[in-house]
Each structure stands twice: as structure tokens, then as C-alpha cells.
Amino acid sequence: MESEEKKYQKILNILKKSKPDLQNTSEMEENVxxxxxxxxxxxxxxxxxxxxxxxxxxVGWMRKALITASIIIVVVFVYQQTVILRRVSRLDxxxxxxxxxxxxxxxDEDGRILFYRLSGQKLPAKSIIxxxxxxxxxxxxxxxxxxxxxxxxxxxxxxPELKNYVEEKLSEKNRKKxxx
Amino acid sequence: MIDxxxxxxxxxxxxxxxxxxxxxxxxxxxxxxxxMTGDEEQAKDIVQETMVTMWTKIxxxxxxxxFKMWLYKxxxxxxxxQLRKKQKAREHNVDEKGWARISNHISEEFVSExxxxxxxxxxxxxxKKLSPxxxxxxxxCDLEEMTPDExxxxxxxxxxxxxxxxxxxxxxxxxxxxxHI
Numbered sequence: 001m002e003s004e005e006k007k008y009q010k011i012l013n014i015l016k017k018s019k020p021d022l023q024n025t026s027e028m029e030e031n032v033x034x035x036x037x038x039x040x041x042x043x044x045x046x047x048x049x050x051x052x053x054x055x056x057x058x059v060g061w062m063r064k065a066l067i068t069a070s071i072i073i074v075v076v077f078v079y080q081q082t083v084i085l086r087r088v089s090r091l092d093x094x095x096x097x098x099x100x101x102x103x104x105x106x107x108d109e110d111g112r113i114l115f116y117r118l119s120g121q122k123l124p125a126k127s128i129i130x131x132x133x134x135x136x137x138x139x140x141x142x143x144x145x146x147x148x149x150x151x152x153x154x155x156x157x158x159x160p161e162l163k164n165y166v167e168e169k170l171s172e173k174n175r176k177k178x179x180x
Numbered sequence: 181m182i183d184x185x186x187x188x189x190x191x192x193x194x195x196x197x198x199x200x201x202x203x204x205x206x207x208x209x210x211x212x213x214x215x216m217t218g219d220e221e222q223a224k225d226i227v228q229e230t231m232v233t234m235w236t237k238i239x240x241x242x243x244x245x246x247f248k249m250w251l252y253k254x255x256x257x258x259x260x261x262q263l264r265k266k267q268k269a270r271e272h273n274v275d276e277k278g279w280a281r282i283s284n285h286i287s288e289e290f291v292s293e294x295x296x297x298x299x300x301x302x303x304x305x306x307x308k309k310l311s312p313x314x315x316x317x318x319x320x321c322d323l324e325e326m327t328p329d330e331x332x333x334x335x336x337x338x339x340x341x342x343x344x345x346x347x348x349x350x351x352x353x354x355x356x357x358x359x360h361i
Contacts, residue, residue, distance in 0.1 A: 004354045007361060010286050011306065011353075015323055018294040020214035020223070022207050028224070029202045032231040033195060039232065 184244040191238055198238075202231050208248065209255045215319040216259040217266075218304030220296050226258045233258075252334045256316050263312045278305025279360040286361060306353060314349035317342050322350075 022028065056062055156163050182204060189197035209230050213223035233254050241247055278301050285294075285302070294302070307315050313335070320331040321342070328346070332339045 004358050007286050007357050008350070008354050011282060011302070011357070012322055014285050014292075014294065015215070015299065015302065016325070017292075018299045020211050020220075020296055020299060022210040022224075022227070025203050025206055028206050028227065028231075029199045031228055032202050032206075032235075033199055035228060035232050036195070036198075036235050 182244050182247045187238065187241055187244060187247065190235070191241075198235060201234075205234070205247075205251055206231065209251060212252060212255045212319060212324060213259055214296070214300070215303055215323050216256070216315055217262055218300045218307065220300055222262060226255065226262060229258055230254045249330065249333055252320070253336075256320075256334055259316070260312050263315070275305060275308070275360075278302060282306065282357075283361050306356065309352055309356060310349050313337065314345050314352070317345045318349040318353070321346050 209227045213226040320326045328342045332342045
């Protein structure tokens, strides 16, 4: 171990003593200066090409026009985004209204009864979502049914005996339901 | 020590002063680059590139005292780049010849100064197994005789990292000496 340390120290001494010698520093200076000048020349050339292509951006009125155009584009973009966001939030409200109509009922009394029946008083809130079109179809069919049986309803209402009989039967039916 | 006036003139774009600065700075840069790469021509290329970088970034120098550190920093980074490229290219095997030369030098009673080609062969053989970071700390601390603090500011490693790398580098070198001599 000791001998390795000695050998290592000797190698170090040899290397320290033999400092790398840069011969011909003037050649190095010349090369470096040439490289710098060459770089400068290529840089200047590329600047000229860039000036030729994009030089117009330094023209005063062109600059102002570009600034104005960019401001207008930014404003239009912001406006568009606001409009889109507002529309999206409105769309969200619309679906909420449909849901509300379904469960809490529309202003139309018949519609409210229909939904009440449809839900069977058992549906938890927000469990079914139906579209406006489907809603219209249901309403239509309900009105059709009402129209078809309007004579029958009229007949029952005109005859008190028949009315009593029907009511009795209905209450009986309800009682049976309760017993169940 | 570099005169601050020279640096000031270089900052203004005075090329004749920069030529003077190259004359003063290139031997230091060459010494580190040569010891890092173990190749004279490659070291010269690194020095040239370093000097060009120095010209473009001379505005960053705040004081003449920091100049040498700043210069070494550029050299070390350039050496890292070269060593990475070299690792990809894979070198020829110089082991046997190199170790024979090292062995001869160790057996000599007096330490004699070597020529660049001889030094290059020895450095190449000796530091072949070292990583670029280990090479850097070995060159800076053991050959250029800098303190770990100085090596830390040049390499960008922490002081403890410098010490650890130096420890591993020395260990590896001793292991190689044990194996080959």
C-alpha cells in the first residue's frame, strides 16, 4: 500500500514537473483572431439577410399598424372567449330547467300531475334526465288521451249516481292498495 | 494576474488587446485542457474555442481576480464536451505502451521533465478509467494544485462532491498502479 502511495506521488511529481508547453502562442493568437473575425463576418452577412427579409418591421407606420392589429386580435380573442363561456354556462342552466320541470313540475297543472304519476312518487331527485323533445311527446299523448275520454268524463260528471259509483270504486281501489 | 485595463479594452471590442489577452491566458487554458484530454491537438482546439467564447462573453467579467477562475470554468466545460464525444468514438488501446513508460519513469531515480507527447501518453493511460468529473478534480487539485474550494467554483460541484470525486479518482489511480506496475 505504501509503495503504491509512493509510486502515485512519484507519478504526480513527474506530471507536475512536466507542465504542458504550448508552443507557438503567436499561431494560436492568429487562429483565434481569425476565428473571431470570420464569426463576425458570417454574423454580419446573416444580419444583412435578416434585414432584407424582416427590415420592414423597422418602418414606423408599419410598426404602429402591426401593434394596432395585434391589439385588435387580442381584444377579439378575449371577446370571443367571453361569449363562448357565457353560452356554455347558459347551456348548463337549460339542462337544469328541464330537470326542474320534470321533478317539480311545469307551470301547467296537467303536466305536473303527469310527472307526479310518471315518477310514481318514488323516484329520487335527479335520477332520470329526459330531453325537451321527449317531454313534449309525453304531454301530447296525455292531451290526446284526455280528448278521447272527454265524453266519458262529461257523462260521469252529469250523472250524480254514476259519479258516486265511480268514486266509490276508486276509493275501494285505494283502500286495497293501502292494505297491500 | 491579468491587468483589468486589458479586460476593459477587450470589452470595448479592441482586438489588439484581446490578442494580448490570448497570449497571456492560453498557456493556462492549454495546461488544463491538455491534462484533461491527454491530447495536444485536441487541447489546442479546446483552447481556441475557449478564447472565442471568452471574446463573446468577456462582458460578464466583473473583476480581474475572477478572470482565471472564469477561464478555467470555460475550459473545463469544453473539455467535458470533448470527453463525452471521445467516449462515444472509443479510443485505441494505449494501455500496454503507456504503462511501460510509466513504469520506466517511476524506476528512474531523478524526476525529469517530459515532452508533450510523452506526458500525453502517460496522462491518457493513467486517467483512462476516470470519469470526466473525476478527471477534472484530479487535474485541478492534484496537478494544477488548486484547493477544493477553487475546484468547486470552477467545476460547479459542491465542495464535498469535489472531495469525494478526488478520493475516488486517487483510489482508482492507485488501483491501476497496483495492477499494472
